[in-house]
Amino acid sequence: MALFSISLSFDPDWSSKALILVCVFSFFGFRSANVKKIRLPFFVITLVVLFTLTSSFLHNTLAQPEIYSIPGTMLIFFLTIAINERIGWQHIKLALFFFTLGVGLVGLSNLVLFFFNGGVLSNIYGSWNDISMIDIHKTYYAAFVNLLTAISWHFTFERGVWRKWIHVGILIFSWIMFYFMGSKSGMGVNVLLNLLFVFQFLKINRFKTIVSLISLVPILMLVLMSFSYVQHCFILFEGEASRVRNYNINKELILKKPILGYGTGNEFNMMQQSRDPKSWEYKNRYNAHNEYLHVLLGGGIVLLILYMLIFYLVFQCTSSRFMLPAYFLVVIAYVCMIESFLERHHGVFLVAFFVNLFYRAKGIGLNYENKGIIG
Secondary structure, eight states: OHHHHHHTTSOHHHHHHHHHHHHHHHHHTOOBOOOGGGHHHHHHHHHHHHHHHHHHHHTTOTTOGGGGHHHHHHHHHIIIIITBTTOOHHHHHHHHHHHHHHHHHHHHHHHHHHHHTTOOGGGOTTGGGGOOSSOOOHHHHHHHHHHHHHHHHHHHSGGGOOOHHHHHHHHHHHHHHHHHHTOHHHHHHHHHHHHHHHHHHTTOTTHHHHHHHHHHHHHHHHHHTTSHHHHHHHHHHHSSSHHHHHHHHHHHHHHHSTTTTTOTTOHHHHHHHHSOTTSHHHHTTOOOSOHHHHHHHHHHHHHHHHHHHHHHHHHTTOBTTBOHHHHHHHHHHHHHHHSOGGGSHHHHHHHHHHHHHHHHHHHHHHHHGGGTOOO
16 A cells, blocks of 8 residues: 555556555455444445446446546545555555655656756746656646645644644745646645644634635635636636636536536537637647536536535544544645546546545544544
């Protein structure tokens, strides 16, 4: 599992091979745990799988293998991690550590390559896309870096002791990476995370309620984006209008079939049919650039509710001394606002892995929290 978690940030081929090893070793070392605490997540994941299959069958998209990526991978991880009694808190902690190690190695490798190839400090902003040593899109890597920040905060603040120099070092690394990537969204989410860290540090009451409200802001932003003034501000911030055009086309399509959508696997075809053939997004075959819109296009409100229920159950894995699921939820909620995050390999594997890692933590965590094992 540690081998897989360190490979999450690497090229897709690496983590795919590591997933095979995870499945093989989990199979030979498998011992089913008491699944009462995580029976509902399994039921919801199964519903997502069945809904995807049914929707694809009805719309003749069953032959497209990518439609099974999220539900299939999530189910695989549930069966190999979430209900495997042999996986204890020490394994979860090790997986989180190796994930942060992998994220750090990828960032530093690309940074070293930038300077090795003659890059200069004055030209470093946004140069990430010019580096091809590790094949990971900047939006995805920015989400990985924010998760690294959250994990580091959790384990440097273990048992109430704030190891501030480690935290400051992680912040410096994170912002160097954000600047290197030119990721404004990554910077914004990091500011939000650090604000939540302060709330946690100060032991603000109703912390989970605050996190819940913050996680729902992207849904509110989807509604606000329908106003011309907000769209104008977004274009000024983004510097171009393709995302706004994407939004408007997707909104019109979704309003025509809001309940069940146009069928999983049929999202891209519907977008292309509605776009101007001369537009940038048509010529470059853009996806929705928004996971909420993508899900609504394929499966309508029904599928979106099922996915939101999965993440709500992840949030329920949060305890007063194990806040990582809440921070994970915030990162994913915002990155899905600007990217079809679950339509690429890195997004699929990251989300499926962490969702079930937290389910496993819930399965064992309630038994150990009072003994001080969860930091």
